[in-house]
Amino acid sequence: MIVGGTASIDSSKKARKTYLKMVQNVQLTDSVPKIAWRENPIIGFFEEDARRLHHPHDDALVFSIRMGDYNVHRVLIDNGSSADILYYPAFQQMGIDRTRLIPTNAPLVGFGGTRVFPLGSITLSVTVGNYPREITRDVTFLVVDYSFAYNGILGRPTLNSWKAATSTYHLMIKFPTDYGIRELRGNQMATWECYIAMLEMEDYQQTMCIEEQRTIVESVEILDESKPERTTRIETLASQPVRQALTAFLKRNQDVFAWSHEDMPGIDPSIMVHKLNVNLASPPVRHKK
Template sequence: MIVGGTAAAGSSKKARKTYLGMIHSIQLTGSAPKMPRINNPVIGFSEDVARRLHHPHDDALVVSLQIGDYNMHRVLVDNGSSADILYYPAFQQMRIDKEWLALTNAPLMGFGGTKVFPLGAIILVVTAGDYTQQITKEVTFLVVDFSSAYNAILGRPTLNSWKAVTSTYHLMIKFPTKYRVGELQGNQIAARECYIAMLEMED
């Protein structure tokens, strides 16, 4: 689990107390802030999708996304991450000038139990799914200079903004779009390759 970063809780003690207080007030009053009404398609997963996979499995959900002008493979979808992460080697391959990074003082926890300070933050346009059932939104990535088999991590900030539903059993993400439900299938081969690569990094 990765915690910290630019999550809604903020980086100061006061911001974190306010963040916790919000949910307490909703629990006590029973009234939450109004949200805009949108078409609410029912999102489900069929057993037919699962049949395309090797079972039994405990593979991670690893997908490919269009990030900026690049088709980026080995993106880990992590419901346990409070931040969207772009690893520095992938950032370098995108040939984006380091000067585009915005300074951030929000540390991340979860990388070997130590605090890791990002090199900076960058907003990039991300597209997921197939035309016409796709979603395109700006995502704030924290760029981290840390060894990983993955190029990026898609965490809760983006998954929640997409209203995405993930299924690790089906290795799939689904999300509402203007034209019904979009989907993104995980790559089981890439998931196992990344898993083995991460284990070998520990040796």
């Protein structure tokens, strides 16, 4: 579950209280602001929609969308997210200039109450479906600097603007268009690929998104004054006495450093040479591409 970062209301405390009063007023008085009424067809899910799926399953709803000039795969449909999210690695692969990001101070609060501050927001054109039953909308994504199995998340802001209905049992999303109901099927194979990728992530990668990331600065220490190119790096997070003691120790033992291949004589070639176990009597063959 992801809370915060919503584009529908301001992020200030006063704006959130005002929005809460508006909701309470609607529930108590049953009066809602007038909106343009449009007759939409009824959206329903049927047992035949669940065909061509492996059952039973508890898979997430993952599919591909057209985002700007790119077909973006591994996009998660998340009814539990109050924000549309684009992960920074995907943002970089799309070749978007980082200067286009609009700064935002609204944090995202995830499972466990941890907070993540986005790099900024960006509005991109998103197209789903095929002509003529397709819709194109501008979606404001919060860009999060974290490597994840998914490239992005479509949350409630976009799903509500599409008037979309989702079914995790059918792994399908349906929404109205000017030419009838359009349906999109989730990719069950992509869902499991994302799941396996997340399981294989290192523990430190899993916690990066919920911990404050420290910038580690390193100091450059010269070990031989006569040869200034011989340097080493020491983290400045260590205290000054520890850095001084470590630098002195390295200077006293710099004779064990191998600065080039010439400093490593007598190494058996079998350590470095790789041999192919092939039959020398068989001539090599070049196959067609």
